Amino acid sequence: MILKLALRNLWGAGVRTWLNAIVLSLSFFTIIWSQGVYHGMQVDATRNMIAMELGGGQYRHPDWDPYDPLTLPEAHGAIPAPLQKLIVADKAVALLLAQGTIYPDGRPQAVLLKGIAPEQQILELPPIAPAAQPGQIPVMIGREMSESLELGVGELLTLRWRDHTGAFDAREFLITTVFSSSVPTIDRGHIWLRLADLQVMLSAPGIATLVVVSPEMTGTQLETDWVFRSQDYLLADLRAMVRSKSAGAAIMYALLLFLALIAVFDTQVLSLFRRRREMGTLMALGLTRGALIRLFTLEGALHGVLAGLLALVYGWPIVYWTAVTGFALPQASQDFQFAIGDRLYPVYTLELVLVTTLLVLVTVTIVSYLPTRRISHLNPVDALRGRRS
Amino acid sequence: MTAEPVIVINGVSRLYPVSSGSFAALSDIELTIAAGEFSGLVGPSGSGKTTLLNLIGSLDAPTSGEIIVLGQKVQELDARGAARLRRDQLGFIFQTYNLLPVYTVFENVEFPLLLLQMERQKRRDAVMDILERVGLADRAGSRPAQLSGGECQRVAIARAMVKHPSLVLADEPTANLDADNSHRILQTMLTLNRDLGTTFLFATHDDKVIQYLRRVIVLFDGRIAQDEVRDETAVSAGTPGGYF
Numbered sequence: 014m015i016l017k018l019a020l021r022n023l024w025g026a027g028v029r030t031w032l033n034a035i036v037l038s039l040s041f042f043t044i045i046w047s048q049g050v051y052h053g054m055q056v057d058a059t060r061n062m063i064a065m066e067l068g069g070g071q072y073r074h075p076d077w078d079p080y081d082p083l084t085l086p087e088a089h090g091a092i093p094a095p096l097q098k099l100i101v102a103d104k105a106v107a108l109l110l111a112q113g114t115i116y117p118d119g120r121p122q123a124v125l126l127k128g129i130a131p132e133q134q135i136l137e138l139p140p141i142a143p144a145a146q147p148g149q150i151p152v153m154i155g156r157e158m159s160e161s162l163e164l165g166v167g168e169l170l171t172l173r174w175r176d177h178t179g180a181f182d183a184r185e186f187l188i189t190t191v192f193s194s195s196v197p198t199i200d201r202g203h204i205w206l207r208l209a210d211l212q213v214m215l216s217a218p219g220i221a222t223l224v225v226v227s228p229e230m231t232g233t234q235l236e237t238d239w240v241f242r243s244q245d246y247l248l249a250d251l252r253a254m255v256r257s258k259s260a261g262a263a264i265m266y267a268l269l270l271f272l273a274l275i276a277v278f279d280t281q282v283l284s285l286f287r288r289r290r291e292m293g294t295l296m297a298l299g300l301t302r303g304a305l306i307r308l309f310t311l312e313g314a315l316h317g318v319l320a321g322l323l324a325l326v327y328g329w330p331i332v333y334w335t336a337v338t339g340f341a342l343p344q345a346s347q348d349f350q351f352a353i354g355d356r357l358y359p360v361y362t363l364e365l366v367l368v369t370t371l372l373v374l375v376t377v378t379i380v381s382y383l384p385t386r387r388i389s390h391l392n393p394v395d396a397l398r399g400r401r402s
Numbered sequence: 403m404t405a406e407p408v409i410v411i412n413g414v415s416r417l418y419p420v421s422s423g424s425f426a427a428l429s430d431i432e433l434t435i436a437a438g439e440f441s442g443l444v445g446p447s448g449s450g451k452t453t454l455l456n457l458i459g460s461l462d463a464p465t466s467g468e469i470i471v472l473g474q475k476v477q478e479l480d481a482r483g484a485a486r487l488r489r490d491q492l493g494f495i496f497q498t499y500n501l502l503p504v505y506t507v508f509e510n511v512e513f514p515l516l517l518l519q520m521e522r523q524k525r526r527d528a529v530m531d532i533l534e535r536v537g538l539a540d541r542a543g544s545r546p547a548q549l550s551g552g553e554c555q556r557v558a559i560a561r562a563m564v565k566h567p568s569l570v571l572a573d574e575p576t577a578n579l580d581a582d583n584s585h586r587i588l589q590t591m592l593t594l595n596r597d598l599g600t601t602f603l604f605a606t607h608d609d610k611v612i613q614y615l616r617r618v619i620v621l622f623d624g625r626i627a628q629d630e631v632r633d634e635t636a637v638s639a640g641t642p643g644g645y646f
Contacts, residue, residue: 297494
């Protein structure tokens with residue numbers, strides 16, 4: 014009965030109801046949409062990083078600290094037998110890392126040299142095309158690196174490095190492949206070589222810095238002295254970054270929700286003031302104070318339900334369309350440091366929709382309830398006269 | 403044969419606190435209203451008519467004394483019990499109609515039956531029946547804003563009567579109506595009183611109402627100054643009586 018009365022009152026309030034519902038539905042939609050975008054970023058970046066860089070986890074040389082470049086010269090060694098077996102079985106790929114220096118426009122620039130078997134299938138990297146001329150060593154760079162260096166396929170790159178004994182060496186390399194990647198950590202400052210070439214350059218055949226296992230090996234850990242880093246461990250930084258960006262965005266939609274809640278609160282306060290005589294009448298007709306509180310609270314809370322339905326009507330097509338077609342990201346999005354592609358596909362989960370719906374409904378109900386507590390002190394005689402008790 | 407008393411009031415006083423102490427809106431009221439009466443509390447503004455009506459309607463509580471309405475001691479009822487008494491047994495008619503503005507005529511009249519949780523079809527039949535009686539069946543879908551003052555008050559009467567209450571309390575029901583509408587409203591209430599046996603108690607200082615009353619209880623300064631049962635001749639002649 015209370016629900017029926019609340020619906021009647023809500024419907025009867027006309028424009029006021031719709032204005033509140035529209036404002037609230039905008040917050041509703043914005044929260045779901047923006048969270049969907051961030052979730053989409055995470056899903057996309059995770060997928061790309063697994064496919065192009067992390068695989069199902071990594072076995073690292075015990076001396077290698079990825080946060081300390083000074084460890085690199087010592088951080089390689091013979092690949093342990095269990096890992097060697099995986100490589101032979103096409104379930105892992107070895108990478109050799111070394112430091113180098115290039116000289117774009119005559120200025121030295123540190124780069125990371127990465128040696129990888131060209132025929133590998135573990136990471137979604139293109140094979141390094143062979144050089145046309147014998148004696149030339151082919152290298153591969155990412156599109157972003159290519160654009161920053163203003164060098165493309167067929168052009169030469171002067172590179173200096175130190176071999177296994179610490180002796181400097183330098184020569185020109187031929188860029189044979191430029192690949193597109195949405196993972197900045199395999200593009201910026203990276204030069205990819207064939208593993209065998211880099212091993213020769215370092216005068217240390219058969220060595221590697223890390224071994225990346227295939228995604229199907231996730232969760233399997235082998236007995237070896239190389240340090241295993243799981244997929245979850247390797248993705249932790251990305252997830253933390255998404256969480257921090259998502260939290261930043263949450264401030265915006267919390268603000269929007271707050272404004273919408275103020276509108277609902279304001280309506281409730283105004284209702285209690287303007288509808289005092291109506292409350293007295295309802296009490297004279299036999300409604301208890303408790304029922305009156307429930308009625309007014311429900312009226313306010315129904316704004317949330319109406320907002321949800323409104324958001325569904327205009328938001329669902331937008332949500333569906335963006336989820337299917339995605340949307341192009343501006344160039345500036347590269348600064349996000351996320352491994353996201355040129356198009357972003359938001360991902361909306363049931364959990365996201367349910368949690369957001371619950372959040373909006375609970376907050377609207379609380380905001381609706383707070384002013385109605387005054388009804389518990391309402392004197393029906395004063396209310397009938399339109400006076401405050 | 404004497405009819406059962408609907409209202410019994412014994413030594414009721416109602417005091418309001420004021421800066422200089424307290425103000426007695428009602429003092430030592432003794433009154434009994436029998437079932438089926440068409441009576442009124444009459445007196446000038448400030449005489450205590452509405453205060454007494456509110457006490458009888460369990461909207462307010464007396465400072466002292468005892469009020470028994472339909473066998474229930476009003477001063478002993480808690481808020482829930484008082485609400486139940488109003489919901490089940492009492493009908494209210496207000497000077498300013500107090501219709502719910504966002505509801506249609508039908509919904510306004512239906513409201514007390516919703517509180518009684520009557521089933522849908524019975525509700526509909528009861529509402530249309532009472533609207534027929536007050537001559538507003540064709541305005542069932544209208545909203546209060548679309549009605550004249552007289553029509554609004556007839557809706558209020560229908561709302562008060564739809565659940566067939568034992569007692570209807572009407573506070574200045576004609577104060578905002580012209581003479582024609584007032585007479586039409588009073589005729590309607592008189593007919594309902596006669597047909598359904600409902601007890602009506604008015605609070606009024608309007609001569610147009612007084613001339614219809616069969617019993618006139620004159621209040622002055624919070625005390626009963628006169629209690630007169632009028633004969634049918636006086637009522638039929640429509641004499642106001644010049645009580646105050």
